Amino acid sequence: MSAPSLELPAIAPAARTAARHRRVPPSLIAGAIILGLIVAAAIAAPLITSYNPDQQDLSHVLAGPSAQHWLGTDQLGRDVWSRLVYGARTDLQVAFIAVLSPFALGSLLGVLAGYFGGWLDGVIMRLADVVVAFPFYVLVILLVFVLGPGTRSIYIAITVVSWVSYARIVRGETQVAREQEYVLSARIAGLGRTRIILRHILPNVITQAIVFAMSDIVLDILAIVTLGYLGLGIPPPTPDWGSMMASGQEFLTTHWELATIPGIAVVITGLGLSLLGDGLADVLRVE
Amino acid sequence: MLLRYIARRLVLVVPVALGVTLLAFFSIHLVPGDPARTFLGDRATPQTVAALHRAWGLDHPIPVQYWLFMDRLFHGNLGQSLYYQSSVAGLIISRLPVTLLLLAYAAAGAVLISVPLALAAARRPDGIADQAVRAVGIVGIGMPSFWVGTILIIVLALHAGLFPVAGYGSSLPGHLWSLVLPGLTVAISIAPMLVRSLRTAMIDALNSDYVAFARAKGAGGTAVLLRYGLRNASISAVSILGINIGFLVGGTLVIENVFALPGLGSLMVQSVLDRDFPVVQGITLIFAVIVVLVYLLTDVAYALLDPRVRLG
Numbered sequence: 001m002s003a004p005s006l007e008l009p010a011i012a013p014a015a016r017t018a019a020r021h022r023r024v025p026p027s028l029i030a031g032a033i034i035l036g037l038i039v040a041a042a043i044a045a046p047l048i049t050s051y052n053p054d055q056q057d058l059s060h061v062l063a064g065p066s067a068q069h070w071l072g073t074d075q076l077g078r079d080v081w082s083r084l085v086y087g088a089r090t091d092l093q094v095a096f097i098a099v100l101s102p103f104a105l106g107s108l109l110g111v112l113a114g115y116f117g118g119w120l121d122g123v124i125m126r127l128a129d130v131v132v133a134f135p136f137y138v139l140v141i142l143l144v145f146v147l148g149p150g151t152r153s154i155y156i157a158i159t160v161v162s163w164v165s166y167a168r169i170v171r172g173e174t175q176v177a178r179e180q181e182y183v184l185s186a187r188i189a190g191l192g193r194t195r196i197i198l199r200h201i202l203p204n205v206i207t208q209a210i211v212f213a214m215s216d217i218v219l220d221i222l223a224i225v226t227l228g229y230l231g232l233g234i235p236p237p238t239p240d241w242g243s244m245m246a247s248g249q250e251f252l253t254t255h256w257e258l259a260t261i262p263g264i265a266v267v268i269t270g271l272g273l274s275l276l277g278d279g280l281a282d283v284l285r286v287e
Numbered sequence: 288m289l290l291r292y293i294a295r296r297l298v299l300v301v302p303v304a305l306g307v308t309l310l311a312f313f314s315i316h317l318v319p320g321d322p323a324r325t326f327l328g329d330r331a332t333p334q335t336v337a338a339l340h341r342a343w344g345l346d347h348p349i350p351v352q353y354w355l356f357m358d359r360l361f362h363g364n365l366g367q368s369l370y371y372q373s374s375v376a377g378l379i380i381s382r383l384p385v386t387l388l389l390l391a392y393a394a395a396g397a398v399l400i401s402v403p404l405a406l407a408a409a410r411r412p413d414g415i416a417d418q419a420v421r422a423v424g425i426v427g428i429g430m431p432s433f434w435v436g437t438i439l440i441i442v443l444a445l446h447a448g449l450f451p452v453a454g455y456g457s458s459l460p461g462h463l464w465s466l467v468l469p470g471l472t473v474a475i476s477i478a479p480m481l482v483r484s485l486r487t488a489m490i491d492a493l494n495s496d497y498v499a500f501a502r503a504k505g506a507g508g509t510a511v512l513l514r515y516g517l518r519n520a521s522i523s524a525v526s527i528l529g530i531n532i533g534f535l536v537g538g539t540l541v542i543e544n545v546f547a548l549p550g551l552g553s554l555m556v557q558s559v560l561d562r563d564f565p566v567v568q569g570i571t572l573i574f575a576v577i578v579v580l581v582y583l584l585t586d587v588a589y590a591l592l593d594p595r596v597r598l599g
Contacts, residue, residue: 106555134580138535138555138574145559145567146317219431224539225371229433230556252452256441263434270429278425 004164017241028279034272038265042088051079053086053239062255074258075247083239084265090240092269094151095220101159106166107202107209113167114174114198114205121171124283128164136161140223141232149235154227158220165216166209214277218270225266241266292590300583307575311355311568316349318564326369326564342367363554365572366565370558375569383573385455385550388462389539392470393477397535405485406516410508412490420486424479432443432476432538436545439468440576446567453547471548473538480534481527488523522592529585532578540574 051069057077071080079134101259113121131139143157177183178201186196228242236243243263248258277278306495315322323339324331340346343366344355359366365375443453456465492498498515506514528535540552547553551570558566 072558078337096566105452124303126306129303130310133303133307133575133579134573135533135536135540135569135578137540138571139556141540141559142314142567142571143317146314146564148319161336176351222429222431225431226433230541230544232556242431245431245437249437252441253436253445256445259437260434263431263437266431266434267426267429271426272354274425274428 004128008242009096014260024090025282027242027275028283031272031275031277031279034268036277038269038272039092041085042092045085045089046083049079049082049085051082053077053078053082054237055140055184056112062251062258066186072255072257074244075251080244080258080261083244084241084262087241087244088238088261088265088269089202090234090238091221091224091242091266094154094234095217095222098155099162099217102156102162102216103166103209103213104157106163107206109163110167110209111197111202111205114171115178115193115201117175125171125267128167131161131164134161136219136223140227141230143159144227144232149232151234152169154224154233162216162220165212168216169204169208173208174201177201177204210286211281214273214280218273218277221266221269221273225262289590291524294588295493296583296586296590300579303579306573307579308357308360309353311575312353314568314571315564316560317345326562328562360572361425365569368558368563368566370563370566372563373531375565378566379551379569379573380548382551382554385466385548386539386543386552387548388467389466389473389543389548390535393535393539394465394471394528396474397477397481397528398521400474401481401485402517402521402524404478404482405489406512408482408486409489409493409516410512420482424482427475427479430476432472432541433545435475436469436472438541439472439526440545443468453545457547465546466548469539469542469548471534472542472545477531478537480531481524485524488527489519492516492519492523520591525586526589527579529588532581532585536574536577 022207055078059077060069060073060105061075061077063069063073063077069079069081071084074080074083113124126141134142139161140157143160144153147153147156157192183196183200186200191200224233225245226243227242228244228245231243231246234240244262245259248255248260248262251258318325321336322580323336323345325344327336327339344352347355363376366381367373368375368378371378374556403561404420404423408417411417440452450468451465454465493511493516495515498511501511501515539550540555542548543550543552544556555567555570558570
């Protein structure tokens with residue numbers, strides 16, 4: 001495996017920066033390939049599987065890997081490969097959607113807090129303190145519980161919990177940007193606050209939030225499969241890696257692969273996203 | 288000086304604690320429809336629903352409800368479980384020791400795993416060891432904790448037979464032994480995050496003036512690494528662990544369910560499935576209290592160890 005965020009040999013910083021402009025970080029390429037393959041498989045799910053993921057076959061339960069069933073069947077005779085591929089569809093889709101609203105909400109609150117400061121900053125940051133006083137999973141489980149089962153609740157729960165990191169990152173960046181000359185000159189030129197914030201500050205401070213979003217998606221995928229594992233996630237029979245692993249738990253002594261294979265899919269997806277994030281950070285960090 | 292710092296830090300706890308209770312209180316009003324009816328189910332009689340309304344004070348205006356909630360809270364009353372014939376506080380107290388013990392195991396395990404790895408990585412930044420540790424970390428950060436637990440069960444419990452597969456044992460030695468594998472699981476799943484922060488802290492320490500001075504006086508590489516790197520790393524490890532207490536608690540919550548341990552995390556998940564709102568709400572509050580207390584203790588410990596904090 002290629003090591004992530006490979007640094008170039010120790011050369012003068014200026015030369016290194018120049019070299020970085022030319023070179024695409026290897027981790028970016030590796031991550032894009034891994035993630036690309038998984039997303040392609042998820043999109044092409046009907047083409048690369050020969051069974052409906054929900055189709056039960058009670059005469060062929062817990063069958064081992066074979067030519068018909070590459071990864072065998074589960075306790076209801078459903079094809080594990082099909083469920084794995086359709087599970088990628090479910091989990092990736094939910095994770096990608098789930099990362100968007102905390103990203104938007106957190107960045108917006110962060111830029112407002114950082115630009116205006118004062119009481120608005122105080123309120124937003126105290127709110128952030130309250131949210132991080134709850135362990136991530138505790139608050140997510142509480143919210144999913146009160147809002148009722150389903151993906152909508154998962155989106156809301158993740159938004160309520162994850163906006164904080166984005167807000168803190170963007171707030172810090174905005175506090176620096178606010179004092180920069182381009183903002184001062186925009187202000188002197190008489191531009192309105194909304195225009196300054198949206199057109200001048202936001203594009204400059206959003207990169208760090210984008211970089212963070214890449215690692216945040218990994219956390220979201222973990223949260224979604226963990227909720228599924230605990231029986232609190234995407235309701236059955238929709239294929240989801242977490243609930244697949246939970247139902248495989250009963251057969252650890254005889255069919256350990258049922259509870260472990262979906263986990264490998266999670267790890268590979270996480271690896272692709274992390275490499276992509278690392279590479280993106282390298283590219284965007286160029287001053 | 289230290290006392291003044293602690294006093295100032297305590298004042299900061301007040302708004303957070305208030306916010307935490309507000310959020311826990313308001314969560315019931317996020318329930319679509321009538322919460323009492325939702326939690327009791329369709330078969331509940333109007334009388335039981337009305338009784339629950341009275342018990343939860345749902346007939347009052349919201350500010351009064353919050354006042355009643357806080358009044359009960361200050362008397363240590365977290366309400367009555369809908370599922371068990373018991374008070375929520377009683378249930379929590381009976382389950383708390385398992386969770387606290389598991390947290391201690393996990394914290395100790397996380398330090399034992401992370402400190403040597405971070406030391407090896409920081410010794411020569413971008414060297415082979417550093418690259419290897421970083422690669423392992425990048426794979427590790429995407430591992431679901433329950434999956435790590437499942438693998439450990441398969442390998443160390445089912446095949447090697449070293450540990451019990453699940454459960455809490457019967458006697459005290461049994462309890463202590465049964466928590467080793469769950470503790471290890473939580474430790475492994477938060478180690479990547481810990482190693483990353485620790486490595487940075489250690490590289491900073493090794494680049495500092497006092498290390499350069501020690502080197503100039505002729506101290507060897509290993510001596511510097513252990514005396515300055517390790518010592519500073521241990522302090523940072525405790526504070527980094529403190530900052531990440533939320534992840535540690537979340538990890539134990541999930542892992543208790545994997546190993547069927549009778550702690551707060553398994554009770555919380557079971558209570559969600561039983562639609563036992565008061566228990567879920569109570570456990571949420573207790574977990575938040577644990578986190579806020581640990582944040583506080585971390586800051587105070589840091590101020591004790593580093594005079595610059597309390598003087599600043």
